[in-house]
Amino acid sequence: MKDQQAIETMTLFATCPKGMELLLADELGSLGMTVTKTTVAGVHLTGSLEAAYRACLWSRLANRIVLCLSREEGIETPDQLKGCAEAIDWRGHLAPGKTLAVDFHGQSQAIRHTRFGAQTVKDGVVDALRSAGRERPSVDPRDPDLRLYAHLHRGRLTLGIDLSGDSLHRRGYRRELGHAPIKENLAAALLVRADWPARAKAGEALIDPLCGSGTLVIEGALMAADVAPNLLRERFGFHGWAGHDATLWQELKREAEARASLGRKRCKAKLYGRDQSPQAISAARANAMRAGIPALIDFQGASVKQLVRPADLPAEALGLLITNPPYGERIGELPELVPLYAALGARAQAHFPGWRLAMLTGNPELGHRTGLRAGKQYAFKNGPLDCKLLLIELDQGQASAPTPDQAAPAKRRAVGGQSSGDDHDGDASGDEFHKAASNSATKSSKEAAAHSDERPARSEGAQMFANRLLKNRKRLKSWLKRSGEPCYRLYDADMPEYALAIDVYGDRVHVQEYAPPKSVNANQAQRRLLDALGVIPEVLEVSPEHVYIKQRERQSGKAQYQKHAASGERFQVREGRAQLWVNLRDYLDTGLFLDHRPVRRMLAEMAPGTRFLNLFCYTATATVQAALGTEAEGGASDSVSVDLSNTYLEWARENFALNRLDPSRHRVVRDDCLRWLETAGSEFDLIFLDPPTFSNSKKMEATLDIQRDQGQLVELAMARLAPGGTLVFSNNQRRFVLDAALEERFAVEDISAKTFDPDFTRRPDLHHCFLIRHRDDAA
Numbered sequence: 206m207k208d209q210q211a212i213e214t215m216t217l218f219a220t221c222p223k224g225m226e227l228l229l230a231d232e233l234g235s236l237g238m239t240v241t242k243t244t245v246a247g248v249h250l251t252g253s254l255e256a257a258y259r260a261c262l263w264s265r266l267a268n269r270i271v272l273c274l275s276r277e278e279g280i281e282t283p284d285q286l287k288g289c290a291e292a293i294d295w296r297g298h299l300a301p302g303k304t305l306a307v308d309f310h311g312q313s314q315a316i317r318h319t320r321f322g323a324q325t326v327k328d329g330v331v332d333a334l335r336s337a338g339r340e341r342p343s344v345d346p347r348d349p350d351l352r353l354y355a356h357l358h359r360g361r362l363t364l365g366i367d368l369s370g371d372s373l374h375r376r377g378y379r380r381e382l383g384h385a386p387i388k389e390n391l392a393a394a395l396l397v398r399a400d401w402p403a404r405a406k407a408g409e410a411l412i413d414p415l416c417g418s419g420t421l422v423i424e425g426a427l428m429a430a431d432v433a434p435n436l437l438r439e440r441f442g443f444h445g446w447a448g449h450d451a452t453l454w455q456e457l458k459r460e461a462e463a464r465a466s467l468g469r470k471r472c473k474a475k476l477y478g479r480d481q482s483p484q485a486i487s488a489a490r491a492n493a494m495r496a497g498i499p500a501l502i503d504f505q506g507a508s509v510k511q512l513v514r515p516a517d518l519p520a521e522a523l524g525l526l527i528t529n530p531p532y533g534e535r536i537g538e539l540p541e542l543v544p545l546y547a548a549l550g551a552r553a554q555a556h557f558p559g560w561r562l563a564m565l566t567g568n569p570e571l572g573h574r575t576g577l578r579a580g581k582q583y584a585f586k587n588g589p590l591d592c593k594l595l596l597i598e599l600d601q602g603q604a605s606a607p608t609p610d611q612a613a614p615a616k617r618r619a620v621g622g623q624s625s626g627d628d629h630d631g632d633a634s635g636d637e638f639h640k641a642a643s644n645s646a647t648k649s650s651k652e653a654a655a656h657s658d659e660r661p662a663r664s665e666g667a668q669m670f671a672n673r674l675l676k677n678r679k680r681l682k683s684w685l686k687r688s689g690e691p692c693y694r695l696y697d698a699d700m701p702e703y704a705l706a707i708d709v710y711g712d713r714v715h716v717q718e719y720a721p722p723k724s725v726n727a728n729q730a731q732r733r734l735l736d737a738l739g740v741i742p743e744v745l746e747v748s749p750e751h752v753y754i755k756q757r758e759r760q761s762g763k764a765q766y767q768k769h770a771a772s773g774e775r776f777q778v779r780e781g782r783a784q785l786w787v788n789l790r791d792y793l794d795t796g797l798f799l800d801h802r803p804v805r806r807m808l809a810e811m812a813p814g815t816r817f818l819n820l821f822c823y824t825a826t827a828t829v830q831a832a833l834g835t836e837a838e839g840g841a842s843d844s845v846s847v848d849l850s851n852t853y854l855e856w857a858r859e860n861f862a863l864n865r866l867d868p869s870r871h872r873v874v875r876d877d878c879l880r881w882l883e884t885a886g887s888e889f890d891l892i893f894l895d896p897p898t899f900s901n902s903k904k905m906e907a908t909l910d911i912q913r914d915q916g917q918l919v920e921l922a923m924a925r926l927a928p929g930g931t932l933v934f935s936n937n938q939r940r941f942v943l944d945a946a947l948e949e950r951f952a953v954e955d956i957s958a959k960t961f962d963p964d965f966t967r968r969p970d971l972h973h974c975f976l977i978r979h980r981d982d983a984a
Contacts, residue, residue, distance in 0.1 A: 216273040217250040217257055218354075218363060221266055224585045225394045229266045232397075236260055254450060257368055258457050261441050265393035265424070265434045267373050271354045272366040274298075280362040281313045283325045289362055290329025290355075296337055298366055300447045303350035304343045305330065308367065311357035326355045326364070350445030370442030377437040378496035381488030382418050387529050387565070387587055392424040393434070395594055398583050399527055399563035405429035408473035410524030414512045414549065416478035419489030419504065421527055426476050426498040431468030433461040437497070465497070472501055475524075477515055479507040509545060512552040525561050526553055526599075532567035532590065537790065540716070540752035543574055543738045550575025553599055562597040569593055570731045574739065576662070667736035670703050674744045684963045692778050692787075693964040694799055695745075703737050706757070708799055710778055714747055715789045716754040753789040777863065781806060782833045784863050785826055786856065796824045796856060800971050801895070803960045804935055805830040808893060811931065813838035815890035818925065820878045821900075822846035825857030827893050832866050841891070843870045847881050879909075882921035890930040894922050898938045911936050916944045919977065923951060932977040935960075939970045952978045 217238065221229045223246050230240045230248045236259045238252035252260075260270045277289050299305060307330075309322035316322050330353070331341055352367040374390040387395075396402070401411065411425045427434055435441075436458075443449050478489050486506050493499045503515065518524075530549065533542045553562050554577065566572045567590045572579070579595035586592065663671065677695050685693065696707040704719040716738070721730040734754075742749045775788040780802065787796045805827050808817075812831035819828045825846045834840025848854055854873045861871055874881065878896070896918060900909040911918075915936075922932050947953060954976040958969065965971060 213253065214251050215254060215257060216276075217252055217260075218271040218273050218365065219248045219250060219260065219264070220246060220268045220271070221248070222246065222268070222388070222391060222394075222586050224583075225266050225390070228394055228397055229264070232264060232266050233260055236263055254448075255453060255457065258443070258454055261369050261373065261443070262433045262435050262457060262461055264373060265428070266390050266397070267369070268390065269354070269367055269369045269372060271363075272368055273363055274366065275362070275364040277362045279360050280357060281360055282315045283321075286316060286322065286325045286357070286362065287329040287332075289364060290326045291333045291336075293330075293333060293364065294337070295330055295333050296339065296447075298447050299330075299334070299342060299351050301339060303445055303447075304345035304348075305351045305353060306344060306346045306349035307353045307355055309355045309357075313357060313360065316357065322355065322357065326353065352442050352445075366442070366446055368441065368443040368446070370440060370444075371438075373435060376434055376496070378423065379418065379420065379492050380495065381491045386418050386420055389420060389424060389434070391585065391587060392420045392529075393428070394585065395421065395527065395529075395563060395565055396425050396428060398594055399525055399561065399596060401425055401525055401527070402428050404523075404525055405472075405474040410475045410477070410515070410518055410522055412477040412479065412512075412515070412524065412526050413528050414479045414507075414509055414526065414552075415528045415530050416480045416489055416504070417482075417485050417529075419478050419492050419502070421529065422476050422478040422489070422502050422504075423493050423496050423498065425474075425527075426472075426493070426501040427496065429468075429474040429476065430465065430472045430498055430501060432465040432496075432498065436461050436465060437495070469498065469501065474501075475515070475518065476502045478502055478504040479512065480504075481506065481508045509548045509552060512549075513556050523559050524557075525563060526557060527563040529565045529587075530571075532592070533571060534567065534590070536718070536754055536756055539571075539735065540738050540742070540754055541749045542571055543735050544742065544749050546571050546574035547576065547739065550577045553577070553597075557599050560599045562595075562599055564595045564597070565592050566595065567592045570728065570735055573732070574735060663740065664736055666702060666733065667740050670700060670737055671740045671744050673699050673703075674707075674740070678745075681964055688962075690780070690802070690962075692780065692797065692799055693962070695964070697965075697967055699967070703733055705734075705737055707741070708795075709745070710787060710789065710795070711776075712747055713751040713753065713776075713789060714741060714745055715795060716741065716752060717757040718754065720756055755793055757793065780826070781809060781830060782836065783826070783829045783860075785829065785860055786824070786863060794823075797826055798823070800961070800965045800968075801827070801935065803962055804893075804933065804974055807960070808891070808933065809834050809840065811891055811933075812841040815841050815930075816888070816927070817841035817844040818889040818892040819844065819846040820882070820892065820894045820922065821896045822848045822853075822857060822873070823850075823895075824853050825860055825873065827895070828857070828871065829860050829864050829866065831891065831893075832861075832871055833864060841871075843872075845872050845874060845887070845889075847874045847876055847878050849875060849877055851875060879918070879921065882925060885925055887925065888927040888930075889925055890927050892922050892926055892930070892932045893935070894918065894932060895935045898936065911938050912941060916946060919944075919947055919951075923977065923979070926979065928979065928981070930978070933974065934977055935972055935974040937972045941973045943973075943975060947977070950980070952980050 219229060219233060226243045226246065226248055230243050233248060233250055234240050237256040238250045238260065240248060240250055242249040257270055257272065260267065274293050275289055280286055280289060307323040307326045309319045309326060327344060335341060352370055354365045354367045356363045374388045376389050379389065405428055411422065413421045416422050480486050483506055486504050489504050490499065493502050530545060531538060531542055533539045562577065564572065565585065565587065567587065572595050577597045579597050581596040583594040584591070585594055674696060681693065691711045692709065694706065694708050696705065698704045698706065698719060704721065706717040708715040718734055738752065738754065741752055772790045774790050775786050777784050778787050785797055789795050808827055809830040813834045817828065817831045819825060822828060828844050828846045832840045832844055846857055854875055857873050861868060896909065896911055898911050919934060926932055943953065956976055957973045960974045961969065
């Protein structure tokens with residue numbers, strides 16, 4: 206029976222990731238199978254048992270090899286599903302005493318859950334065996350002897366035996382994982398598309414400059430040495446199948462072992478893995494050791510900036526650069542990745558003429574940052590992400606990016622404002638910025654920080670943007686020198702095409718992208734953003750890892766207070782006499798509203814000897830300034846700061862501790878400000894009321910609208926204001942108009958125009974500020 210199985214034609218189905226179907230069909234055809242049809246994420250085949258075994262052992266691209274036992278149409282109900290399973294004679298597939306499990310995929314109107322579908326198929330198998338006089342088999346979902354495959358799509362049911370068992374992409378060598386590793390069969394597909402098998406036979410070289418845990422290089426070595434990708438696997442799904450031919454399998458395995466032994470000795474290709482991270486290199490070496498090809502790969506620590514032709518390669522040697530750099534799925538990663546891609550393109554073009562560069566990216570706009578033109582592109586899925594493999598021929602003179610030797614003069618011209626076409630705004634004079642050293646633990650930031658001197662030529666728009674940054678820095682120079690302020694706004698959508706707000710915090714830069722309207726092409730907006738991120742580190746002389754970016758949209762409710770990350774990365778900045786904590790990464794806002802700097806300065810001057818109240822206090826930076834006051838007169842005698850957010854009240858306490866403020870005199874209160882004002886019994890000499898434009902509130906129709914509800918807020922605050930005191934009322938509603946009734950009842954002075962330092966004069970409607978006193982006091 207087994208000899209007959211070895212030669213008879215079997216109906217098979219091979220699964221794979223989307224986008225790899227045609228490659229898989231070609232591969233399985235070369236292994237002795239006949240391809241009958243390709244479908245989404247799979248290939249239909251016929252072949253012998255020997256061919257099926259070869260596929261399990263040698264396929265570099267498949268996930269599973271399934272022996273099809275039944276294919277039926279019109280299957281919609283559980284009874285129909287169970288009937289199909291029950292109609293198969295399972296005695297020739299599941300031996301007595303063996304366990305089974307069912308992997309069910311798909312659904313119908315009546316079968317909506319995969320667990321229910323698997324249970325139904327299992328019931329059919331059990332009933333079929335019991336009807337044949339066999340004992341009920343046991344189910345072992347984790348480690349069964351026999352794994353069944355069931356797929357239901359549009360009424361079409363495929364039932365079969367999973368000959369592979371665990372997914373074939375799990376080769377067994379990769380126990381050490383680096384940053385965002387790709388699956389082994391995706392790595393193999395990229396190598397096939399890049400024509401590595403033919404290049405390896407010709408003795409060419411392969412280099413991955415961002416190798417991580419080494420998957421691409423290891424898969425390349427297995428191909429070059431003719432090593433079966435699943436030779437290390439001890440157990441396949443067919444080992445628990447009653448039809449398994451152990452003799453045939455052992456013959457095929459011995460053949461593969463002999464080919465591998467010979468292939469390792471005859472391999473002419475040289476392979477190199479490079480990565481900035483010592484941990485990644487260590488993991489890659491351990492993985493290569495388990496794969497049985499450690500001698501074929503040279504792993505060394507190096508950044509992309511250090512990418513050069515290996516010293517042991519002849520000058521005429523050709524090869525393949527292939528890599529899977531970070532994609533920047535989160536917007537905050539982009540500042541570090543723009544220079545990374547630029548350096549990759551510059552080094553590839555400068556040091557590897559005549560080679561091919563194969564780069565997988567989930568962000569085509571980042572791919573453009575290499576300055577190189579892809580001759581071919583192929584679509585792939587990396588998990589849920591749509592990606593493209595870019596194939597670039599590194600011919601002399603085909604790239605738009607300058608070599609490293611050309612890049613340095615380009616930088617000098619840009620910073621000095623002397624390049625042709627630059628306007629006079631490009632003057633480089635201005636206050637000095639500190640250069641930040643890179644110490645990030647992530648792969649992308651380490652790579653990016655190491656190669657800030659290698660950049661492609663700027664686009665016309667990018668150069669204009671750089672010139673505007675330089676112009677603004679020059680305009681603020683004298684004020685910054687006089688004030689000594691380390692935190693300020695440098696740019697606020699001065700050029701509509703570059704809709705960004707750029708704030709400097711010492712040697713760090715905080716960038717907020719205003720979400721573009723739907724009328725703006727998304728790719729064009731992304732391209733301009735990447736242009737800007739390529740310019741900012743160079744012009745402002747900061748490390749790319751110290752550039753933080755977020756996208757700012759109109760906020761409502763509590764959205765602006767929600768976390769965007771959880772790094773806990775914070776640092777101290779100085780403002781006047783105060784030291785304050787800021788966090789540029791985790792929240793939309795940083796903990797310090799820079800436009801309110803003059804208001805806080807005014808509060809410090811008004812505060813000596815007063816009882817101070819801060820409503821909607823946020824991180825209580827205004828309270829800190831009021832409590833510190835002036836050097837000559839001191840600050841507020843005591844204070845209360847009220848807010849609903851536990852997060853920001855804790856931040857406020859940390860600001861108080863940083864400035865050694867006594868918590869018994871300077872209290873924080875968690876409460877709704879409206880409710881607190883209605884029940885508070887104290888009076889205050891100085892009150893700062895700075896509510897959000899919108900906020901959730903149980904007291905006011907579920908939302909607070911500052912334009913609508915200003916009257917009630919101010920009335921309640923004025924009820925707590927002591928005779929002779931002052932309410933400083935501020936808000937950020939751009940079109941805010943003060944209620945006329947308030948001006949009739951109280952003495953009101955609009956001081957908005959006086960509350961903007963030179964860095965915010967472009968936006969005179971950014972906030973509104975009023976001094977409000979009781980009329981008797983004013984008289």
